Amino acid sequence: MPDHDTLIIEASQILTCPGGSEPRRRGSMSDIGLVEDGAIAIRAGKVEAVGSREGIGERFPDAERLDLSGHVLAPGLVDSHTHAVFGRYRLDEYEQRCRGVPYMEIARRGGGINASVRDLRQRSEAELVDLGRARLRRMMEHGTTTAEVKSGYGLTTEDELKMLRVVRTLAAEEWIDLVPTFLGAHAFPPEFRERRAEYLDLVVDEMIPAVAEEGLAVFCDVFMEPGVYTPEETRRVLEAAVTNGLVPRLHADEFESSGGAELAAEFDAASADHLGAISEPGIAALAGSRTVATLLPGTLLFLGKSYYPPARQLIDAGAAVALATDYNPGSSPTVNLQVVMSIACSQLGMVPAEAFVAVTANGAAALRLGDGRGTLEPGAPADVAAFGVPDYRLVPYLYGCNHCAAVWKRGVRVH
Ligand code: NIG
Ligand code: FE
Numbered sequence: 001m002p003d004h005d006t007l008i009i010e011a012s013q014i015l016t017c018p019g020g021s022e023p024r025r026r027g028s029m030s031d032i033g034l035v036e037d038g039a040i041a042i043r044a045g046k047v048e049a050v051g052s053r054e055g056i057g058e059r060f061p062d063a064e065r066l067d068l069s070g071h072v073l074a075p076g077l078v079d080s081h082t083h084a085v086f087g088r089y090r091l092d093e094y095e096q097r098c099r100g101v102p103y104m105e106i107a108r109r110g111g112g113i114n115a116s117v118r119d120l121r122q123r124s125e126a127e128l129v130d131l132g133r134a135r136l137r138r139m140m141e142h143g144t145t146t147a148e149v150k151s152g153y154g155l156t157t158e159d160e161l162k163m164l165r166v167v168r169t170l171a172a173e174e175w176i177d178l179v180p181t182f183l184g185a186h187a188f189p190p191e192f193r194e195r196r197a198e199y200l201d202l203v204v205d206e207m208i209p210a211v212a213e214e215g216l217a218v219f220c221d222v223f224m225e226p227g228v229y230t231p232e233e234t235r236r237v238l239e240a241a242v243t244n245g246l247v248p249r250l251h252a253d254e255f256e257s258s259g260g261a262e263l264a265a266e267f268d269a270a271s272a273d274h275l276g277a278i279s280e281p282g283i284a285a286l287a288g289s290r291t292v293a294t295l296l297p298g299t300l301l302f303l304g305k306s307y308y309p310p311a312r313q314l315i316d317a318g319a320a321v322a323l324a325t326d327y328n329p330g331s332s333p334t335v336n337l338q339v340v341m342s343i344a345c346s347q348l349g350m351v352p353a354e355a356f357v358a359v360t361a362n363g364a365a366a367l368r369l370g371d372g373r374g375t376l377e378p379g380a381p382a383d384v385a386a387f388g389v390p391d392y393r394l395v396p397y398l399y400g401c402n403h404c405a406a407v408w409k410r411g412v413r414v415h
Helices: 026-030 053-059 091-098 103-108 113-121 125-141 157-173 196-213 231-243 260-266 280-287 297-302 311-317 337-347 352-358 361-366
Strands: 003-015 034-043 046-052 063-075 077-079 144-150 177-185 219-222 250-252 271-274 292-295 321-323 384-387 404-409
Touching: 003 053, 003 384, 026 311, 026 352, 034 053, 046 053, 063 077, 063 404, 077 361, 091 103, 113 157, 125 144, 125 157, 125 404, 144 361, 157 177, 157 196, 177 196, 177 231, 196 231, 219 231, 219 250, 231 260, 250 260, 260 271, 260 280, 280 311, 292 311, 292 361, 297 337, 311 321, 321 337, 321 352, 321 361, 337 352, 352 361
Parallel strands: 003 063, 077 144, 144 177, 177 219, 250 271, 271 292, 292 321
Antiparallel strands: 003 034, 034 046, 063 384, 384 404
16 A cells, blocks of 8 residues: 655755754865765655665655656755845845945945835735745745745834734745744934934834744844944844843844954854954854854845855854855845855855755754754755756756755645
8 A cells, every 4th residue: 555654755866964953064064965866755744764765665665756866855945044024126226236336335325224114114014925925935946945034124113023923924824934033223214313322222122022022033133234233232232132032143244344253153143144254353253153154145246246255264264154145125136045055166165065054954053943954864854955957066056047846845845
């Protein structure tokens, strides 16, 4: 009798990314646990076993079988930094940037993040859910099965809560797993431009407690950068976050070094993100901490910068490196982690195996998932992405397109 509870998928290569939920460092960043010409058995939404086609076939003789020869199976990708809930695209700014106006200059003129803030405040929760749904499905079609999503385009208590409720609704209704982050300190909204301390009071005394009370976020993030949040302001927000049970993460040293990586490590943040301008002490601080260095090179590419974060130096120093899209309408409008891997390999000196670990196991570590997501080890949730190429290195190599051919979420085929 066929065993309808077990599914065997056979493939040319399976990347198991072994090592549990610990962040991968140094040599283990390239340990993808490659199984050539193998098979995976999935049962009750979890990975049951991975091995040779024959071995798995003998263990589960009655299972349903799917032959994906010519494909690579990898853990469902984990995009650990996105701003996926937003209203319209920012095409006028894009055109200005193409003409050479820098991103931070556009922000100083009142555009940038605040353009998305003005837009989002006018939209209903239902409208944002619909916009978000379509975007999350596109993420899933590109192989992403878990994504972090930040608030930060509301910047009033009501609008920040609205954004996080959108994330909660989408998490309940869609297959993709979402991890919510409160980012009330993403910018200073125009009405508080001359009253920064008062806006901080609002974030610390009202927004963070309200978010915590409703259980709307796991993490709290701050855009710490010269011209945005100072180290002192950031410290105040993160202290309030910790007091209220939210775990810190940080937009750090994106364009200029201001001690962001060091501050993230000091707060035992889950991750320090961007790091385009991280300092030597910042690298040492991350290497000696649990804080994952999350690199977002798609942002620097899209913003036309000619520098990238020192991924090689970070890995060699012992920092755990993750890669994410930063998906947002201003600085990185891509949902495609495969392209981010291509940039990491061509511009950051990472090898394809490291890039895969950075978008799977280390993405999961950056979100402190702790349940085996980001791996295909027995017992892990059966979140699987199938890529239509016979060698995993072809995923970043044949760059610019979507190789994802199929996706399973907790054992259910969703794409
Ligand atoms: O990570 N750096 C700050 N925040 C986003 C950009 C958001 C936006 O421009 O809307 C980022 O790049
Ligand atoms: Fe960001």
